[in-house]
Amino acid sequence: MAELETQLPKSPTGIQGLDEITGGGLPQGRPTLVCGGAGCGKTLLAMEFLVRGVTQFNEPGVFMAFEETAKDLTQNVASLGFDLEDLIARKKMVLDFVYIERSEIEESGEYDLEGLFIRLGHAIDSIGAKRVVLDTIESLFAGLPNPLILRAELRRLFRWLRGKGVTAIITGERGDATLTRQGLEEYVSDCVITLDHRVNDQVSSRRLRVVKYRGSTHGTNEYPFLIDEGGFSVLPITSLGLQHAVSLEHIPTGVPRLDAMLGGVGYYRGSSVLVSGTAGTGKSSLAAHFVDAACRRGERAIYFAFEESPDQITRNMRSIGIDLMSWVEQGLLRFEASRPTVSGLEMHLARMHKAVNAFKPEVVIVDPLNSFHVGSNEIAVKAILMLLVDFLKTNQITGLFTNLTSGGNESDQSDVVIASLIDTWLLVRDIELGGERNRGMYVLKSRGMAHSNQIREFLLTDHGAELRDVYVGPSGVMTGSARLVQEAQEQARKLTRQQEIEQRQLELECKRSALEAQIATMRAVFEVQEAESLRIVRQEQAQEAQLAQERVDMGISRKADATEKTPEGESK
Amino acid sequence: MNTNPSEPAQAASDTFLLRLYVAGQTPKSMAAFVNLKKICEEHLAGRYQIQVIDLLENPRLADGDQILAIPTLVRQLPEPVRKIIGDLSNTERVLIGLDLRPKK
Incomplete structure (x- = not known):
């Protein structure tokens, strides 16, 4: 939201989150209305605006209280770590309690609020204040007669504040149909912030919303905020973009x-x-x-x-x-x-x-x-x-x-x-x-x-x-002792398989031996038969030779002429 | 006598000490002073004292009496402190404010 800074001079509040929503702070030199129901933190927001103005931006401030005495206020915010007495002693802050008691005041004729102006003007000038808080100015309506005059005077007051060039926060109680009971939003129209304190499901939560911010864009959502020992903080939900740098680490x-x-x-x-x-x-x-x-x-x-x-x-x-x-x-x-x-x-x-x-x-x-x-x-x-x-x-x-x-x-x-x-x-x-x-x-x-x-x-x-x-096997995913059991079973099964294989190999060996034995026997038998057969063949050859010899002998004895061709001649 | 009967202590010194806060010579301020003078002369002849404080000259003094409205008339004495705001044109209300019932 950096581009907004050129639009309108702004006074940073120093309040965590609020400056992000408003794009830099409240409109500088103009009044801002902060309204909400009882106990929603209006006074605190305003006070923190002043204190941070002094401590962080060196802008002295005037707090004009209409409801709480200076002593009460000092005590109340001391718990948040704000030392008002010190700031007042260093002339960085003026805390002015305006006491109005309706019963002590009688009205006779026309009046104006010049006294308030003078008082405020004096306070501002005495420390060179740049920031002013009026908390809660609506109390005037309860304390002073003739609302018509008051309205006119308030209008004049806000104009006067602008003329003074101070950045002001005016707080107001929530009204029935209007943002504030007395319709202050009609007069303070530059920036309006509402605070809300609601209870859902027995858990309370505080919300802040910028209803209006003339001349500037702003976050329009309701933002949760809280008040704790460190003061006021608003949590901008959507002001954060998706722009975070990523790390490769x-x-x-x-x-x-x-x-x-x-x-x-x-x-x-x-x-x-x-x-x-x-x-x-x-x-x-x-x-x-x-x-x-x-x-x-x-x-x-x-x-x-x-x-x-x-x-x-x-x-x-x-x-x-x-x-x-x-x-x-x-x-x-x-x-x-x-x-x-x-x-x-x-x-x-x-x-x-x-x-x-x-x-x-x-x-x-x-x-x-x-x-x-x-x-x-x-x-x-x-x-x-x-x-x-x-x-x-x-x-x-x-x-x-x-x-x-x-x-x-x-x-x-x-x-x-x-x-x-x-x-x-x-x-x-x-x-x-x-x-x-x-x-x-x-x-x-x-x-x-x-x-x-x-x-x-x-x-x-x-x-x-x-x-x-985990054990991932045919019977599913297994863990713990089931995994252990499964692993043991697996082991056993493996062993069994191993043994089976050995058995088979042994059997095969046996068969081979048996076969070889058989082959040897048959070979022996065959050898015997072969020897027998050879013997018979030799015998028959011998007989044949003898027969031939006998025939030759006979031929010789018959005085045949061709002894060599005898077998041929005989076969013809 | 027109002093407050419920305040016997004030009877001894029943001088009215009145302070009129104004801011410069505005018509309202002038009117208030004139009206006040007239009422005092009429009802408190000889036992009143008017102090006019111009806040433009002494802005510091606005804190003391918690002055917001101008003009404001503060009855310092007799106690209790009473305040009347406005140009004091309504005499009846001024008398009520000062605890000075008009004569019947």
Whole structure:
């Protein structure tokens, strides 16, 4: 909203958030009307405007009170850390109580408010005031007769204030149909701010709205604000754009295997991490790991606890080997524990803002988020979370939020509401199997990194959280002792198979031996037959030779002539 | 006598100490002074004292008597302090304001 500064000279209020909404502050040299019901913080807003004017912008101020005495006012704002007496002594502030008692005043004829003008003028001139507060000028209507004269005089007063060039705040009580009881908005029309204090679901919340700001654009929404020991702060919801710079730096989660699941590097710095899961799944433990890792790097962390006390958290985390207390002692970790019901959402948010601004952490834990869900305030919760996430991102703070989901449906309604705001979403869930509950974890989403799609078994040991591979086999995903049993069975089955194979090999060997034995026998038999056959062949050859010899002999004896050709001749 | 019967302590010194706050010589201020003078002469002859304070000259004095309206007549004495604002043109109301009932 920097471009607005050229439009109209503005007086910064120094009040957290208000300058953002108004684009730089209240219109300089003009009166601003602040109106609202009783107890909504009008006087405080005005007073803080003055005090900050003195302390931050060196603009002295005049506070003209019509309702509270100077002493009361001084005491009331002392609790907010404003030392009015000091400012008055240093001639930086004039506190003027205007006492009007109707019963002491009789009216006779026409009058004007020149006395007030002179008084105010004198106060302004005596310290060179640049800022003026009239609180609550409507009291004049109760204290002085003849409203017609008063109206004319007020009109003149506001004109006169403009002429004086002072930036003024005029407070007014809310009326029935009008912004103020006496319709002051008719006279003060440059800038009108309404304050509201309402109660929803037994939780009170304060809202501020800039109804009108002549000559300047401004945030028109209702903005939650709060009043605490540091004064007034307004939380601009929508003035924050989606323009935060992002970091490429990664920071470890504190659980090595989880880093591995998140692309091997961990969360992005300045991202928002949601750890959701059913009760007792180790969400806080993951948060504690992250805190522990951050503190080990020498970074600062704030742990906003809404369900457990800091003592309880440190004790519980010691049981898994994380010593958070030592980080607290070293000033690296701060616990901010409060009940979610202690105040409205914006009060919590503002408190977080303040704590973060004061402590300047690199890591913020909110444990758990869903404590804020009261009734059907989801929209409000989302708005507040958006604010928180935006705020953390703008400051490059990594936020880790835990969220308790009701069992069964792990992506509970509340998760869905905030899912779009979250960069990395881890889901821790119970896996019920074989009569026991085990924790399983997976990365539901993680923007901007190649994250694992695996379910890991999440174990809490005395030396911290560990992630194990779950058993994924034909009979499904198994964890815990079921995983162990399954692994044993697997082992046994493997052994059996091994033995079977050996058996088969043995049988084959047997068969081969048998076959070879058979072959040997047959070969023996064959050899015997062969020998027999050869013997017969030889015998027959021998007989044939003998027969031939006999024939030759016979031929010789018959004196045949061709002994050589005898067989041929005989065959012819 | 026209002193307040409920204030016997004031009977000894029943002088009226009246302060008229004005801011410069405006017609209203002038009228107020003239009207006051007339009423005092009529009802408090010899036992009144009028002090005119011009806030333009002494703005500091506006705080003391909590002056807002101009003109304002403050009855300093006898106590209690009473204030009458306006140009004092309504004599009846001035007398009521000063606890001076008009003679029947």
